[in-house]
Amino acid sequence: MTQALNTFRGGPDEHGHFGMFGGRYVAETLMPLILELEEAYDAAKADPEFHAELRHYLTHYVGRPSPLYLAERLTAELGGAKIYFKRDELNHTGAHKINNCMGQILLAKRMGKKRIIAETGAGQHGVATATVAALFGLPCTIYMGEVDIERQAPNVFRMKLLGAEVKPAKSGSRTLKDAMNEALRDWVTNVEDTFYIIGTVAGPHPYPTLVRDFQCVIGEEVRQQMQEAEGRLPDLLVAAIGGGSNAMGLFHPFLDDPTVKMLAVEAGGHGLDVPNGHAASLTGGRPGVLHGNRTYLLQDDDGQIIEGHSISAGLDYPGIGPEHAWLKDVGRVEYTSATDKEALEAFQLCARTEGILPALEPSHALAAVRKVAPTLPKDTLVVMNLCGRGDKDIFTVAKHLGVQM
Amino acid sequence: MSTQDSGRIAARFAALKAEGRAGLVTFVMAGDPDHNTALAILKGLPGAGADLVELGMPFTDPMADGPAIQAAGLRALGSGARMTRTLELVRAFRAGDQATPLVLMGYYNPIYSYGVERFLTDAREAGVDGLIVVDLPPEEDQELCLPALAAGVNFIRLTTPTTDDKRLPAVLANTSGFVYYVSITGITGAGSATAEAIQAAVDRLRRHTDLPVAVGFGINTPEQAAAVSRIADAAVVGSAIVRHVEQNLDASGRPTAALVPSVLSYVRALADGVRQARG
């Protein structure tokens, strides 16, 4: 690939490749559309007005910047590194997803698109998309697996209140990957007027890049906030990964700072040794092509996609953004996993020590922090992306704790 | 150095031209509803009037297919279909038919997983004449298209209503065998295009290529197949055939005795439509 050798931030190349990963593996019908999107995004990126408008909405509507908060009681409890939370759960709609949705809807508006579609797993990206669609008065259809519609009833109702149509994906495993298939089928059909807001750093080029760019506000704020708080760079960044957008948003601005280590945490489900029992595509999968890009996938030996499992409906995607696949192979980011059980324990730990109910997704990141922080010196600065709040998950948590609600 | 292709596709279109009629291209899914039934269907297709056969390679995530073909793929996978079994079907078909072109159609990941070089060798040896891989646009030609051409396997590209004049030359550049015009923006088994729209699109394609043009997506009846046959070099029917498989399963999903005859008599009706179109 033709990116500069002395940087980890130069990708992708002009064909959307991060090393061997990424690319544009889509049906011909969609090819002209993603080329049009790429052109429109390049123009928007160079336009100060676009950035000013995005900045306006991020400040006054989303509520950015989100605080960088020193979790003192948790730090004391774990007895090692100093732990900061990047509080993206305080954003409007309760997760980092809206950073990306705001960017993409402004792009859709610029392109004169009249209709919005999206896929969702846990419903967080669906809610964020329905929210920005309502904000700009555009009709919106959200695809969601039938299984997830059952598991995530409150978010389904939220989307409907926001005026979105929620369409069930009834094929295959009826979860997030099938919702993405349905969204792609819709896009193939409605090519003239529809903008597809993908929710993570996956899909065909240019999606992994543009979603990353819109999420980078997280890491850029952390850099400045940490400078104010400690007068230096953080030492370790930790984030959960489903498709990888909140992690990429935190990591990317620091990729070329060699002292900053990064740890991404996949959903270990019942454990990596349990077949079909986890959603750890990087640590438990192998390279393949799905949803427009080459990346690590959960698949059987015939190349059929395995759905994966996680307690968190936002993490059980069988793929991972292609830039993460590349960062794993070049060794810049360390990838690990946390099980359902470890995430549940971390969820409760956070509630008790800090008075914050984290979403089950960042609970996976916290599970990893819980393991590494005690092994690190007290002056080590750790930043964990608390990328979503846990209100949506209390029913799941209750069920697993054996509590009747 | 390129290997010669099998020549079957070119020979078949030349024969059709000599007969003064269009061809019928039929799509069925490998292993649907099970291996032996799929083989019985496949073997019966030429006799029922199919001029070229497309055999679907089952995939869990067929993003350009509608409900009928999605379900067919899942039925096949449920009954143990996999790439090695698909190639066995081709071999068994070829043992009894040396003339009818066979094209494998599907998505890239099962091929990538099998290994591109090994796949091309095994497919060619089994008797495959061409490939249609939905999620490989010309931007990704180095993945499979160029190796396939080098291995003597035709790479048949889809062109669509969104493929504009600017893009068309790139799309046609490495296409061989025939060009497949997808007549609607949408998934398989959805609505159909008007004859006028198809005519305009085929005329445009013919200005850019001498390859035969097959038209598919949304052809559901012998009448529609006939209408397309008056315009294009071949009509492709998929979902409508696959639905005849679905409609002849018992409550537990096993094929009834009526399944193979039902599928083949439907293909015969389509073939009659195609043959009478220009009569």
Ligand SMILES: Cc1ncc(COP(=O)(O)O)c(C=O)c1O
């Ligand atoms: C709060 C939260 N965190 C993380 C994720 C996983 O996505 P990503 O890895 O793209 O951040 C989701 C997805 O729904 C989510 O809702």
